[in-house]
Amino acid sequence: MQIKVGIPQAMLYHEFGGLWNIFFQNMGIPVVLSGETNKQILNRGTLLAMDESCLPLKVYLGHVDALLPECSHIFVPRIAQYHPNFHFCAKFAGLPDIVQNTFRLSSDQLISPNIEHKSPVKQLQALQDTCRSIGLSAVPGYFSYRHSLKSWKNNTSGNTLSKRSIAVIGHSYLVKDAFFCHDIMNMLTSRGIAVVTPEHVDNKALYAEAKIFEPDIYWQLSAKIAGAAHFFCRQRNVIGIIVLSSFACGPDSLMNEYITHHILKKSDKPYIIISIDEHTGSAGLMTRIEAFCDLVEWREKHESSLPSYGISEHTHCKNAQ
Amino acid sequence: MKVAYPHMGYLNIPIAKMLSDLKIETAEVPPISRKTIELGSLYSPEGVCLPYKINMGNFLEGIERGADALVTICGAGKCRMGFYNAVQKITLAEKKQLQFYTINTDSLFRDLHRFLCTAAPHAGSFSVIKSIVAAIQMLKAIDATNEAKNFYGARSANPEEIIHIFDNGLQLFRDCRKFSDISRSRNTVINQMQKITGPTEIQPAKVALLGEFYVLMEPHVNHRIENLLIKQGIEVKKFACTGDWVYSKTLLQTLGFYNEEKDCLSQARPYLNYHVGGEGLKSVGNALACARGGYDGVIHIYPFGCTPEIVAQYALKNIAADYHMPLLTLSLDEHSSDVGIITRVEAFADCIKRKAAQRI
Numbered sequence: 001m002q003i004k005v006g007i008p009q010a011m012l013y014h015e016f017g018g019l020w021n022i023f024f025q026n027m028g029i030p031v032v033l034s035g036e037t038n039k040q041i042l043n044r045g046t047l048l049a050m051d052e053s054c055l056p057l058k059v060y061l062g063h064v065d066a067l068l069p070e071c072s073h074i075f076v077p078r079i080a081q082y083h084p085n086f087h088f089c090a091k092f093a094g095l096p097d098i099v100q101n102t103f104r105l106s107s108d109q110l111i112s113p114n115i116e117h118k119s120p121v122k123q124l125q126a127l128q129d130t131c132r133s134i135g136l137s138a139v140p141g142y143f144s145y146r147h148s149l150k151s152w153k154n155n156t157s158g159n160t161l162s163k164r165s166i167a168v169i170g171h172s173y174l175v176k177d178a179f180f181c182h183d184i185m186n187m188l189t190s191r192g193i194a195v196v197t198p199e200h201v202d203n204k205a206l207y208a209e210a211k212i213f214e215p216d217i218y219w220q221l222s223a224k225i226a227g228a229a230h231f232f233c234r235q236r237n238v239i240g241i242i243v244l245s246s247f248a249c250g251p252d253s254l255m256n257e258y259i260t261h262h263i264l265k266k267s268d269k270p271y272i273i274i275s276i277d278e279h280t281g282s283a284g285l286m287t288r289i290e291a292f293c294d295l296v297e298w299r300e301k302h303e304s305s306l307p308s309y310g311i312s313e314h315t316h317c318k319n320a321q
Numbered sequence: 322m323k324v325a326y327p328h329m330g331y332l333n334i335p336i337a338k339m340l341s342d343l344k345i346e347t348a349e350v351p352p353i354s355r356k357t358i359e360l361g362s363l364y365s366p367e368g369v370c371l372p373y374k375i376n377m378g379n380f381l382e383g384i385e386r387g388a389d390a391l392v393t394i395c396g397a398g399k400c401r402m403g404f405y406n407a408v409q410k411i412t413l414a415e416k417k418q419l420q421f422y423t424i425n426t427d428s429l430f431r432d433l434h435r436f437l438c439t440a441a442p443h444a445g446s447f448s449v450i451k452s453i454v455a456a457i458q459m460l461k462a463i464d465a466t467n468e469a470k471n472f473y474g475a476r477s478a479n480p481e482e483i484i485h486i487f488d489n490g491l492q493l494f495r496d497c498r499k500f501s502d503i504s505r506s507r508n509t510v511i512n513q514m515q516k517i518t519g520p521t522e523i524q525p526a527k528v529a530l531l532g533e534f535y536v537l538m539e540p541h542v543n544h545r546i547e548n549l550l551i552k553q554g555i556e557v558k559k560f561a562c563t564g565d566w567v568y569s570k571t572l573l574q575t576l577g578f579y580n581e582e583k584d585c586l587s588q589a590r591p592y593l594n595y596h597v598g599g600e601g602l603k604s605v606g607n608a609l610a611c612a613r614g615g616y617d618g619v620i621h622i623y624p625f626g627c628t629p630e631i632v633a634q635y636a637l638k639n640i641a642a643d644y645h646m647p648l649l650t651l652s653l654d655e656h657s658s659d660v661g662i663i664t665r666v667e668a669f670a671d672c673i674k675r676k677a678a679q680r681i
Contacts, residue, residue: 050634052626052652078595087399090598094632097593101635114595216407218399250401250628253368254408261411275368 003134005111006032006071008063011056012079012092014172019152020075026144029134032071034063037179039280041066046278048102055246055277056173057091064099073134074099079115086220089251108133165194166296167232170244171221172199174276183282184242187289196238198228206231219251229259233267240270240296247277270295323348324440325383326392327376330538331463332563334494335456342452343441348388350379353541357382362655364412371624371654372535373405375542380409384417392436396425399598400629429570459494461564462507466490473514474551475525484548486513526677529611530559531604533623533630536653537561543622544662553670560607592636601629605636612644618673619646625654647672
């Protein structure tokens with residue numbers, strides 16, 4: 001069978017997918033993406049996964065299932081740690097084993113390089129593993145990787161926040177997954193409110209924002225969320241904040257509390273935390289978003305007539321921070 | 322300063338001893354009860370795991386009894402536990418002005434030593450180290466008696482009595498004064514069990530108990546599952562011992578003689594090939610060793626939503642299928658009632674005993 005690498009378009013694809021795509025393209029390897037999440041993928045994933053798994057993991061398994069019939073290899077990198085100060089959630093370290101155990105794939109069907117940190121040696125090892133699994137030499141792989149890394153980094157650029165907008169913050173695999181956020185985005189744009197996500201801000205800036213919590217937060221993606229919350233709370237054009245989180249997400253169960261206390265409560269912005277799961281009826285979600293929009297618009301209209309003690313209390317909090 | 326610390330299994334016995342030896346004032350936290358769990362749940366985020374809620378309950382009950390300094394551990398692999406203290410601090414600070422000490426398990430010995438030196442400034446470094454060593458010794462002794470309980474209990478005609486001896490034995494350890502008292506108490510308790518048991522040649526059905534550390538250690542939370550099983554005449558091997566764990570974490574690891582991760586990793590292959598935080602890798606490694614080592618069944622027990630154990634489950638499911646090994650999975654939250662757990666454990670015990678009978 002001819003080599004065809006399948007990349008599930010879920011979980012860390014939303015962080016690093018651009019790089020993986022360019023890399024395989026540069027190597028001249030045909031790549032198949034599983035496409036956007038849809039109802040079928042979600043249902044299939046829910047059936048395959050263990051009951052207590054978090055929503056993104058269920059979705060991920062659905063994506064792998066969609067790829068299996070037409071691909072010779074599935075790309076499931078094991079990204080345990082990327083930055084020395086941070087960890088990823090435990091499921092990322094076990095992801096290739098989860099896929100392997102669920103589908104009982106043979107080991108040469110799975111491309112799963114270990115990415116333990118960003119050091120050149122580890123990167124090289126991961127690269128070698130990837131090349132070996134598809135039967136290519138590591139030398140052209142290395143050059144192609146260097147090339148891909150460059151063009152990937154050039155692609156991620158910041159965006160200015162000039163319009164009045166609502167920030168939607170959460171793990172990139174929820175916020176960037178249109179299946180989960182489609183309705184939220186539509187509702188906001190239909191009311192003439194633009195949406196900003198952590199994607200619109202440079203990654204480096206987000207981590208720098210998260211630095212104030214450095215001794216505490218050790219999940220990399222959660223630090224990014226905390227950084228984003230901190231950043232958006234200070235932007236004048238951001239008129240409200242929606243925090244998206246998935247049911248049974250380990251880090252979020254603690255981080256939501258943490259962010260609420262240290263960031264959201266101290267700012268003067270209206271905020272809401274929404275937890276989503278695999279039940280797809282959107283009426284409940286829409287009611288909440290609608291109510292939240294009403295609140296935001298009411299606040300905007302009455303901002304000037306708010307009693308002064310409310311505002312002075314808020315400035316006090318900001319100074320204390 | 323009045324110190325309170327959360328419960329975990331028999332850990333409170335050596336810790337209370339250690340603190341009283343060093344003349345540190347403590348607020349004794351009452352044993353975990355329905356009330357602890359309810360109180361803790363009330364002040365915890367909804368989706369967080371059970372150990373967090375119970376720890377919170379312990380702290381709140383400690384504060385009720387006048388504690389103004391709390392000690393807790395953090396940094397267990399990459400699991401949520403490392404972040405407990407950051408969030409608990411927020412909620413507790415609203416109740417009272419408190420001091421919060423965290424002992425990182427990755428540098429257990431150093432952090433423990435540092436904490437004891439701050440809490441007991443008059444005590445010398447030697448007596449601090451001596452009290453730590455005594456505490457480890459005691460933990461290991463209690464673990465040994467617990468293991469003896471599981472061994473003799475399953476073979477005895479009257480397991481209730483063996484359990485009774487063990488429970489009484491805990492009091493002996495509380496009263497220990499010197500190093501020699503510890504080993505004497507251990508021998509006394511084990512001898513008592515031995516005496517009433519009779520011949521022990523027959524091998525009863527054998528079950529491995531593995532999963533998340535806290536739930537395995539704390540009898541109130543795991544519904545005394547070990548006692549449930551030995552009353553059914555089933556021998557239990559528990560794969561978590563505080564004594565061994567603390568010993569390897571403090572002394573061996575500090576000296577660089579021990580690397581738990583490496584051992585587990587080679588055991589868990591090919592079902593799980595990476596450390597996934599918490600006890601995930603260990604659960605898989607031990608399950609595989611038990612499947613190959615002639616155990617009759619495995620019970621996997623963990624708090625609801627524990628990520629490392631869920632990752633482990635994907636592997637455990639396949640190990641159970643590949644080795645034809647019965648597997649019972651118990652996921653506990655604050656609502657688990659005794660009846661539900663007991664029914665499932667009894668049904669599993671019947672299945673195991675039938676399988677063991679066929680083997681003979």
